[in-house]
Amino acid sequence: MQNIVIIGNGIAGVTVARHIRKNSNDRIIIISAETDHFFSRTALMYVYMGHMKFEHIKPYEDWFWKKNRIELVRGYVSEIRPKEKELLIEDARIIKFNKLVLATGSKPNKFGWPGQDLFGVQGLYSKQDLDLLEVNAPNKEVCKRAVIVGGGLIGIELAEMLRSRNIAVTFLVREQNFWDGVLPEGEAKMINEHILDHHIDLRLATNLVEIIGSENGRVKAVKTDKGDIIDCDFVGLTAGVTPNITFLNNSGLDLGKGIKVNKYLETNLEDIYAIGDCAEQLEPEENRRAVEAVWYTGRMMGETLAQTLCGNKTAYKPGNWFNSAKFLDIEYQTYGWVNSLRNRKEYELHFHWRHLTEKICITLAYHHSTKKFLGINTFGIRMRHKVFDRWLNEERDLEYVVSHLRDANFDPEFYRQYEPEIIAKFNSELNAQISLKKKQWNRIF
Amino acid sequence: MKTYDKNMAISSLGTNSLSSPQKIGLTIGYLGLFIVLLAAFNPSFPFKTIWLSIALLSLFIGIIWYSRASYLPKLAGIKNDGVWFNAISSKGWAGWLAGIAITSFYIVLYFYPQYLGLNANGSNTGIIGLFDPLSRLLSGNPASQWFVYGTLYTVAILAFGVKFILKYRHNRYEIIRTISVMFFQTAFAFLIPEIMARLNSTLPYYDLKNMWPLNYYNFERYRINSFIEAGDIGLVMLFFGVLSVFVISPILTFKYGKRWYCSWVCGCGGLAETAGDAFRQLSDKKLSAWKVERWVVHSVVVFVTLMTTAVIYSYLGNDTSKYWLTKNMFLIGVTLVLSLVFFGVMLFKRNEFKKDAKYGAIGYFVIIISLIGLHYFSGDGNVFLFKSETLRKSYGFLIGSIFSGVIGTGFYPIFGNRVWCRFGCPMAAILGFQQRLFSRFRITTNGGQCISCGNCSTYCEMGIDVRAYAQKGENIVRSSCVGCGICSAVCPRGVLKLENGPLKGRIDSNDILLGNDVDLMKLVDKN
Numbered sequence: 001m002q003n004i005v006i007i008g009n010g011i012a013g014v015t016v017a018r019h020i021r022k023n024s025n026d027r028i029i030i031i032s033a034e035t036d037h038f039f040s041r042t043a044l045m046y047v048y049m050g051h052m053k054f055e056h057i058k059p060y061e062d063w064f065w066k067k068n069r070i071e072l073v074r075g076y077v078s079e080i081r082p083k084e085k086e087l088l089i090e091d092a093r094i095i096k097f098n099k100l101v102l103a104t105g106s107k108p109n110k111f112g113w114p115g116q117d118l119f120g121v122q123g124l125y126s127k128q129d130l131d132l133l134e135v136n137a138p139n140k141e142v143c144k145r146a147v148i149v150g151g152g153l154i155g156i157e158l159a160e161m162l163r164s165r166n167i168a169v170t171f172l173v174r175e176q177n178f179w180d181g182v183l184p185e186g187e188a189k190m191i192n193e194h195i196l197d198h199h200i201d202l203r204l205a206t207n208l209v210e211i212i213g214s215e216n217g218r219v220k221a222v223k224t225d226k227g228d229i230i231d232c233d234f235v236g237l238t239a240g241v242t243p244n245i246t247f248l249n250n251s252g253l254d255l256g257k258g259i260k261v262n263k264y265l266e267t268n269l270e271d272i273y274a275i276g277d278c279a280e281q282l283e284p285e286e287n288r289r290a291v292e293a294v295w296y297t298g299r300m301m302g303e304t305l306a307q308t309l310c311g312n313k314t315a316y317k318p319g320n321w322f323n324s325a326k327f328l329d330i331e332y333q334t335y336g337w338v339n340s341l342r343n344r345k346e347y348e349l350h351f352h353w354r355h356l357t358e359k360i361c362i363t364l365a366y367h368h369s370t371k372k373f374l375g376i377n378t379f380g381i382r383m384r385h386k387v388f389d390r391w392l393n394e395e396r397d398l399e400y401v402v403s404h405l406r407d408a409n410f411d412p413e414f415y416r417q418y419e420p421e422i423i424a425k426f427n428s429e430l431n432a433q434i435s436l437k438k439k440q441w442n443r444i445f
Numbered sequence: 446m447k448t449y450d451k452n453m454a455i456s457s458l459g460t461n462s463l464s465s466p467q468k469i470g471l472t473i474g475y476l477g478l479f480i481v482l483l484a485a486f487n488p489s490f491p492f493k494t495i496w497l498s499i500a501l502l503s504l505f506i507g508i509i510w511y512s513r514a515s516y517l518p519k520l521a522g523i524k525n526d527g528v529w530f531n532a533i534s535s536k537g538w539a540g541w542l543a544g545i546a547i548t549s550f551y552i553v554l555y556f557y558p559q560y561l562g563l564n565a566n567g568s569n570t571g572i573i574g575l576f577d578p579l580s581r582l583l584s585g586n587p588a589s590q591w592f593v594y595g596t597l598y599t600v601a602i603l604a605f606g607v608k609f610i611l612k613y614r615h616n617r618y619e620i621i622r623t624i625s626v627m628f629f630q631t632a633f634a635f636l637i638p639e640i641m642a643r644l645n646s647t648l649p650y651y652d653l654k655n656m657w658p659l660n661y662y663n664f665e666r667y668r669i670n671s672f673i674e675a676g677d678i679g680l681v682m683l684f685f686g687v688l689s690v691f692v693i694s695p696i697l698t699f700k701y702g703k704r705w706y707c708s709w710v711c712g713c714g715g716l717a718e719t720a721g722d723a724f725r726q727l728s729d730k731k732l733s734a735w736k737v738e739r740w741v742v743h744s745v746v747v748f749v750t751l752m753t754t755a756v757i758y759s760y761l762g763n764d765t766s767k768y769w770l771t772k773n774m775f776l777i778g779v780t781l782v783l784s785l786v787f788f789g790v791m792l793f794k795r796n797e798f799k800k801d802a803k804y805g806a807i808g809y810f811v812i813i814i815s816l817i818g819l820h821y822f823s824g825d826g827n828v829f830l831f832k833s834e835t836l837r838k839s840y841g842f843l844i845g846s847i848f849s850g851v852i853g854t855g856f857y858p859i860f861g862n863r864v865w866c867r868f869g870c871p872m873a874a875i876l877g878f879q880q881r882l883f884s885r886f887r888i889t890t891n892g893g894q895c896i897s898c899g900n901c902s903t904y905c906e907m908g909i910d911v912r913a914y915a916q917k918g919e920n921i922v923r924s925s926c927v928g929c930g931i932c933s934a935v936c937p938r939g940v941l942k943l944e945n946g947p948l949k950g951r952i953d954s955n956d957i958l959l960g961n962d963v964d965l966m967k968l969v970d971k972n
Contacts, residue, residue: 011897019956022956040896040897040898040899042896042897042898043896043897043898043899043900046898046899046900049525049526049527050525050526050527050528050529050530050531051523051525051526051528051529051900051903051935052529052898052899052900052903053529056899056902056903057898057899058899059897059899059912059913059916061731061732164526164527197520198520295896296893296894296960299893299958300893300958300960300961300962303956303957303958303961303965304961304962304965307965307969312968314962314965315962316962317961317962317964317965318960318961318962319959319960319961319962319963320960322892322893322894322960324894324896324938324939325938326937326938328520328522329520329521329522329523329615331937331938331939333894333938333939382891382939382942383939384891384892385891385892385893385894385959385960386891386892386959389892389959389960393963410889410891410939410942411942412616412617412618412930412933412934412942412943413618413942413943413944414617414618414621415616415617415618416617441946441947442947444946445946445947445949445950
């Protein structure tokens with residue numbers, strides 16, 4: 001029986017623990033400085049918005065850990081000593097390990113803006129950040145205006161959170177359109193409109209220059225590169241995240257942006273592994289980034305590493321890319337690769353359909369000569385993961401995918417379906433003559 | 446730096462303050478309620494018809510006004526902001542106050558209708574008297590406490606139904622489902638029985654959509670007699686009552702799951718889904734609550750089965766020449782049906798039961814059969830040790846009144862809006878049993894898209910820990926699911942879909958979720 005110690009109780013760390021327990025009797029210890037129990041990080045926003053209490057975002061009841069013999073230690077790991085196979089908690093307590101899994105997650109980016117450490121300036125990542133937000137922006141009397149810097153997923157979530165308490169929000173986005181480093185232009189523009197519909201003061205192509213403080217060290221205003229001074233009581237820094245690895249600086253681990261790992265999620269030191277947000281792949285899969293701070297990849301690395309630790313050495317080989325998010329009221333799903341204007345491949349063409357009045361659209365990416373289907377983005381229409389995963393594996397062509405869209409539709413029953421309109425536009429735009437196939441269960445399952 | 450205590454800050458959270466139109470709506474609504482309450486003090490209203498109309502209309506308009514003011518200024522989408530900060534929806538002081546008020550109302554309604562103004566020997570006074578004009582208009586008779594209750598119940602389902610539709614106006618499943626419960630309540634539970642009473646006074650009050658065992662009294666002697674006395678129409682209705690239990694319901698449940706009844710047709714479900722919607726998040730999601738639920742609800746099924754058998758048995762004769770169905774024939778029939786179900790399930794579906802479910806099923810089956818056998822061989826007058834009348838009365842009191850009414854609705858603001866449906870309703874348990882084992886219905890989990898956020902579990906009124914399945918990539922096939930569709934609606938990642946699909950692959954479980962290495966998924970899931 002070996003002693004497996006996991007640092008970090010997020011989705012990556014907890015997944016690896018659960019899967020080790022399924023397959024072995026090893027001793028499992030999870031160390032976290034953040035909370036006693038695992039919670040869903042992506043759901044923190046709902047606690048502030050009053051949709052759920054903190055206890056609701058814990059996926060397992062508190063007795064789960066004892067029952068599954070997963071030991072939980074609350075503390076901040078200040079140092080690891082790979083040679084001695086031990087680590088130090090808060091410079092005092094020593095814990096020995098046979099295998100060490102680093103799943104330490106991320107921290108919000110701070111790019112050295114003047115005033116970034118003033119009171120009332122914060123990121124949104126951890127439970128502590130949520131508690132701090134409750135202090136910095138509890139209501140619209142204490143926080144008359146908030147400024148959010150960084151137009152990504154966390155930025156728009158923070159804007160939605162603050163708006164739920166009627167706090168005025170100014171949203172500074174560096175790009176020409178919201179998240180257009182990832183989204184194709186038509187989609188990014190649709191989200192721009194939706195942000196404005198929610199009475200958020202969206203400022204595109206605008207950079208933060210300085211955060212101005214008052215004499216008592218609180219944020220008072222921000223200055224943008226357009227020369228505007230915006231008075232505010234709160235600044236949310238949401239310009240991405242970076243691996244949380246500073247405590248490992250002198251550990252002997254090979255560090256880059258994150259902790260460098262090979263295909264087997266092994267670091268350069270024996271018996272030490274890294275998974276989740278903090279891992280940096282030495283040889284990432286085609287199209288994928290070396291550091292992927294996404295819920296699903298954290299989970300999949302956990303599933304994979306558990307196999308290795310239980311004696312079935314397995315390489316991390318994520319399947320087809322997928323992701324999802326919700327931009328205020330608009331749900332977004334993606335399967336395969338649909339690239340933004342900036343990242344578009346030379347062979348990649350897009351077919352885009354948008355509803356005339358509703359905020360609903362889809363974009364299909366395909367290969368210009370082979371017409372192979374490369375990926376889909378959908379906004380306001382749910383799609384079946386299983387079906388798209390299969391179509392990507394089978395390398396279906398674009399026409400097959402468009403004509404079988406009904407098989408993939410995952411919207412609730414009785415929802416309006418837009419496949420006929422999509423096909424009509426497809427036929428006229430691409431000079432095609434395909435017809436819509438009826439939904440068939442035997443093709444779906 | 447000043448820090449703000451979370452709880453202290455709650456009163457000033459932006460989501461809690463009311464806008465002027467919302468205040469107007471509340472005022473109108475409370476005015477209607479005030480007139481009804483005023484009637485309880487027995488003033489002699491000069492124009493009862495007018496005052497009753499004003500009261501009911503104010504309630505109706507007030508609720509709709511308030512809902513429009515709450516939802517229409519915002520974009521269509523999920524409207525759960527501040528649910529856990531609001532004193533009514535988070536078991537705060539307002540929730541407890543509402544709970545106590547509704548519970549007290551039910552106690553008076555069931556056990557002390559005279560305080561509402563019921564007068565068996567003269568004309569009604571008080572609240573019941575206020576409703577006389579409407580009752581006379583519909584059935585020609587003076588109002589009873591049940592008429593008052595039925596009217597308020599229908600107004601609540603209609604007005605809060607509109608609220609629900611406004612709240613979920615982006616979701617056509619919710620809109621259509623809500624129109625359905627509003628229709629069935631108004632037509633089948635409220636209007637048709639009153640009109641039938643006017644046309645044929647011998648017919649018992651019969652809400653056609655109510656099935657045994659929900660209307661546990663349907664096969665009692667007085668009802669059977671009045672069905673028979675009413676002639677052909679009565680016999681057709683009696684036949685329909687039997688048909689709906691043994692044929693119509695199983696077919697519909699097979700095709701669509703129990704939701705066709707529980708969240709599309711049923712009156713209890715209708716009130717829970719409309720007036721009770723604000724409390725759905727209060728249901729207990731703990732594993733321990735699920736254990737209690739299974740034992741309690743199935744015990745009620747056993748109780749109602751024993752009770753009904755005893756009651757029917759008590760009025761059947763022994764002489765085959767008078768009527769083909771005799772006491773003995775009936776008991777043998779019941780034994781046969783129960784054995785068929787029991788052995789059929791144990792033979793073909795035993796792998797789908799957990800250990801405690803098996804023990805429970807065997808235990809209860811043995812108890813019922815030995816009670817029947819005990820009686821059959823001893824020839825005792827009381828089937829099942831107790832007098833049938835005692836059984837009937839205790840069931841009516843404990844389950845019919847206390848559980849379904851007082852606790853079931855009175856405790857909405859404390860235990861959530863489906864306490865009765867989840868812990869007490871024998872009909873829901875029988876439909877659920879079928880839904881779990883013989884149905885095309887399931888909630889499909891969308892591959893690996895779940896982020897374990899917990900919205901689905903939190904807003905499940907039946908207390909199902911939906912997330913526990915979704916995060917494993919496993920379909921939700923639970924007997925208690927009433928198919929309200931809210932888990933799917935509140936899911937921010939499009940993970941859940943209620944659907945009626947093929948039986949193959951309906952119940953699945955994956956150790957490694959979709960999205961990971963294909964070979965690994967195959968390897969692990971094979972083991």
